Amino acid sequence: MKKPDILEIDITDKGLKINSELFTFPIDLNKLSLIFGEPDFFKMKYNDIYTWHEIGVLGYSKKKKQIETLEIYLSNQKDLKFSPRKLFNQVLKINGESYQEIKFKKNKKSDFVEKQIGNNSLYMEFNEKDSQYSTISITDFKEPPILQDPDRYDYKPVAGEKMEFADFNFKLAIIQILMYEKELLRPKFDLYEFVERYKDREIDVDEEGYALIPEVTAYFEKLEIDKKFASEITEIYQDGGDDIYLNMLCFWDGEDDVFNINTITDVEQFSNLKTLSLFSDTQFKEREYLKSKGIGVENIYIR
Template sequence: MKNENSQQPLIINIKENGIEINDQYLQFPLTFSDLKNQFGDYYELWGETDTNMIYMWNDLGIKAFVPKNEGETFTLTIKTADINKDFLPKKKFDGDLKINNQPFTEFFAITESDRSFKDMEIENVKFSSWLSEDEFKNIEEVSISQKVNKKRTIIKTDKYKPNKISGKKIEFTDLNFKLAIIEELMYIKELIQPRFDIFEFTDSYEEREIDVESEGYEPIPEAIEYFKDLEIDKKFATEITEIYQDGGNDIYMNITPYWDGEDDYFNIEAYDDIKHFPNLKKMTLFSNDDKVYEELKLKGIDAVPL
């Protein structure tokens, strides 16, 4: 880690062919040296993938995915809300973020109908905003990626089209409970098809190019939406005898491939869905709340923390 960040408030203005930082214009493609010159030397090498080096300016609220190879996507992530997530910088960006001279909140124009994320584009740049789950739909982070002019090969398949079951579906109240059930029915018992594979899914996804290497440190929104919409037939309810939550479960690795298991994102918040599963007798959970285990014991379930 290095030190001595500049104390000058940052004004970042993303334009069609480059980024303006405090009146200094940087034309695409960006380099790590460009960023270091603007953001200072107080950064850490946060991680590495096959294609990217990942740097974090924790005090500035900025994260960068720097490609190892020429022609790959360069991505900046700006933390825009006071939230605690291990894959984001420790502090919120307290400068001024604009897109084509427009405040980023006006550019995204979030409405009540937006769910989890919202993608936008200008000439040579793609943007993604990740939204809070509360009613106010606050933007928690903004991802900025330079478009790369290379031909993308999309795998043509109907495999991941929305499923419509013929029987009655289970209505879940807690998504994370549902994910734990999907782990059992899809990945362990193989009663639900197709077996979801995030890399195959992204290769076949036509709405946008999903960069798993840079986006896979947090839940990929389209994967979350897939599992939210997935219908589970009530005929499978009696198959569930146990739930086992573990950071290495296939369900989590296919939503957040590089998840470190250190945050509470997949913690079950409500247990009303137990009523659907008469044979459920054992649960191993992420939760550290003793009250949860006391209440589950009263329901006849042997539940323990991971």
Template sequence: MFNLFKKQPPKSITIIGTEEQLTINGVPVTFPTNHAKLVELFGEPSRSSKTKLTKSTLLCWDAEGVYCNYASSSHIYSFSLIFSKKHQLELSPKNNFSGSININNKDILFDDFDGIKFDNYVLRKLIYKGEEQPYAIAFMVNLDVKKEIATDTYQLKPTNEELLEFSDFGFKLAVIQELMYIQEVLQPLFDVNEFANWYTKRKIDIDQEGYEPIAEVTQYFKDFPVPKRLAPLVTKIYQDGGNDIYLNLLPHGNGSEEYWDIKSCADAKHFPNLKKVTLCYAADTIIDELNHMGIESEWL
């Protein structure tokens, strides 16, 4: 009898790299990549969770032996292929990677290279302190290569469009999360590392400054124009400490900050199709006020 619940075999994965290009099953991959591209390459992930400390997202492809950790679903800087159980990962694939890796016409075995660096990507072995054998290979962005960023990338340009006027900054950020990072109808897609490289009025050091709100980043979103024509697209709001908007505003935050609390429901009037709201950054009264307005609301 045919077994409808027969375990599916892992997707065959062939990785081919040259100095100019990286492909997976013939599909070109560039960094930073994004969630949609990883799904195209590996299929839907088996599992996902949030890290305990940073609240970043962990994705795991059990059958294929692939996993990744990211702060922003639109800017994913690496993914890894696991080969050993000698690790301390919060979430790891159940199976080891069984595909093939060919770099510059050479089959790369896990123990025969010290690291490979090209302008477009880097390969390196992941080894825990105190261990001799690596547990994974990571493909990642080459952070030593500074990509040219157009001078007008983050310049807020004048517009003749009618804009939404927000009275509550926290509410505005929740809307930007939905329109910029979920629906991707607000451009440009903000990346704090790219913004820091683009900014010329002073040096922004994310490693040093990312534990508190960065004034220039906060001001950028306060000034960011949201066209009124996009308001009907907002049907839901979902706040989470791992939202892209908060991770870009506070790269080294722990998810428990109160900087982005919604203190007023007044801006809900702009969104006639808003039906459901899930909050974690809001004043105690906001849930009841939204429910009273007919918007189904709950705490995360």
């Protein structure tokens, strides 16, 4: 892609001005490509991403070739497969004034600024280390929808006695059965529902979903399971396509041991458990221990 000789982006009350042309979202990809050059294309699960590497800009699209969001990379380059290889070093203004000269009030809980400029909505990440903005995302301003059941994922202690676990991954295997298969644990956790309702910061699943998201992990760590459900567990079969793993680590490729069960003493509280099928092999003494409990180990998938 040929880098434009001169590029000036001005986020104005009337729209997004790129050089001398005024745009409003969604912006036709072909029109942007006439200014920015041809982008690289990345097909994601929930949207398409177009990256202009030479100018440090990428665009998000849910409708084919209609850009709903532009993200400008200013500093602190991110190492994602779709991240621009270079940073934006052209002219960026807000209502005719350099963005660097404008002082915005940051969110109290996070290093970002959310601001409405005309019909544009800005999300600006601030890098304290460099004392400057790292990215600015620009999209069409929309009134936030009123969420149904906004407290859906608030912490709720069980009425009875809760289960205790020595191995968090064992707990996740139990959640898979009770929440997603038997539907005894409520609510049935959905990552995108959770993110939509999360209040303390904005979680970007497309960027953060390649690793465990701390707030999601914390939710499942805190989640209580009533001991009355212990009798429901007769078999544990770990599978890479299980809902629990896809909601915790949605872009997991199954090539690491992040969900391996390493401690099997949690079987003590499941008297009806007869079969374990695990991601990782168990040592001889553990097999003997399980055998003494009347539990078979089958279909071992060794990583």
